[in-house]
Amino acid sequence: MCGIVGLFLKKDALRPKLGDMLTDMLITMTDRGPDSAGIAIYGDEQGKLKITVQSDTPESDFAGLEGALAAAIGAPVTIRVVDTHAVLTLPLEAEAAALAFLEDRKLRVMGVGESMEIFKEVGLPKDVAERFGLRAMGGSHGIGHTRMATESAVTTLGAHPFSTASDQCLVHNGSLSNHNDMRRKLAKKGIHTKTENDTEVGAAYISSRIAEGATLGQALEGTLKDLDGFFTFVTGTKNGFGVVRDPIACKPAVMAETEDYVAFASEYRAFADLPGIEGARVWEPEPATVYFWER
């Protein structure tokens, strides 16, 4: 079991409240996934690249990091430290050099993008949310996950969301049964995953299909054919999010839509505090069907 939540705002006026709304949804899903929690939040584009990194020893690893990175890439860098994570902001063209530098420093890259920031840690969702100050975060859309581990260890890197390409991330409820086979197939194409986790393979599969020229919709359709197992996937992109469930669809999913937002959750409970939910259109996404909400 795991819990998934997603929120896509249709009105800019709600943007400052995105973190607050998502945090309530995430905490409600604690009993579906009490061992780790994570969130991907989108919307604060400044025409620059944001790299979210994580360290178990943030005080020493993040001290002076922006200066060293700026020197390495020859461009200005700003840093925003958020508990065990730090968001580094730098020019878009410096991506490759910056990632090489961060790998040398043995920092864990959670995600890269113009819009996306990812925060995930081991612990109860309410504690994770508090550590990162999720309530105060604004944005246009976000997805979150509460984890009850099945396929790999309870670690920060095993928490969701998984990001395997710029501004793309994936959260998953279920378990993939052919992830080892798919991991080997992806490795032959030069795509290497960082963990033993099944969901990371799902994320890498989707990114690899997109890198080969598929649209996000085609890549999500591909999961139905190429991934075996149980899944409800929610994938975040720069412009919105997509939802797909496996054909058996035993993992729950419910959606709600009002004039102000589109919300996704594993259970209706997560919607209980959303404004105007009483009048929302509430429905269950069909199995083996790809849905998108994009701006």
Added chain:
Amino acid sequence: MPTTLDMATTELREVNTTLQAAAKAQVNEPYVIVNPRGSHAMACGLDGPLNVTVKGSTGYYTAGMNKEASITVEGSAGPGVAENMMSGTVTILGDASQYAGATGHGGLLNIKGNASSRCGISMKGIDIVVHGNIGHMSAFMAQRGNLVVLGDAGDALGDSLYEARLFVRGTVKSLGADCIEKEMRAEHIAILKELLERAGADAKPEEFKRYGSARTLYNFHIDNAASY
């Protein structure tokens, strides 16, 4: 005046304990539950006549194991609504999630919206009326009772069916193993007419097709091995 229980201030366990005691007392009082907030196991295990109205949507296993009580959800219900119902009536004004009415022995489950996958799986005598559509694998291994669908049915309807009767007004995406269309005789029209009336459904029995078991999988036969 109905008794109102507010789940914004009352724990689920207290609400269910109150309802269960009231049902046992056989006094058939009306109860209204407000702010259900998608709670699990809402109004489950009621064992006696009681009229319960839930003002909003509920989560897993609403009205499970119901006996004699009449429960209405004025919203949508999560997975496993009215699971193993024995008797009484459960009405869902919105949609029901997967395995609605699973293993039900009796009573009426009346879903005004759609039901998703595995509706009526292993039903054992319950009557289920769905005013909208149902999802895939519905009535899988259904043994007794009636499943009435005013809309369409998904893939593999009635797979490995025993003696439950399936009535569908719309299209059936595909039939499961050993499920076939059967002749609609006068006795079936009569059963369906009564069920549609009880469910307040605006449909004529003659508009439906009946599906049932071909009875070829009852006993193992090596030629059928691929169908199991």
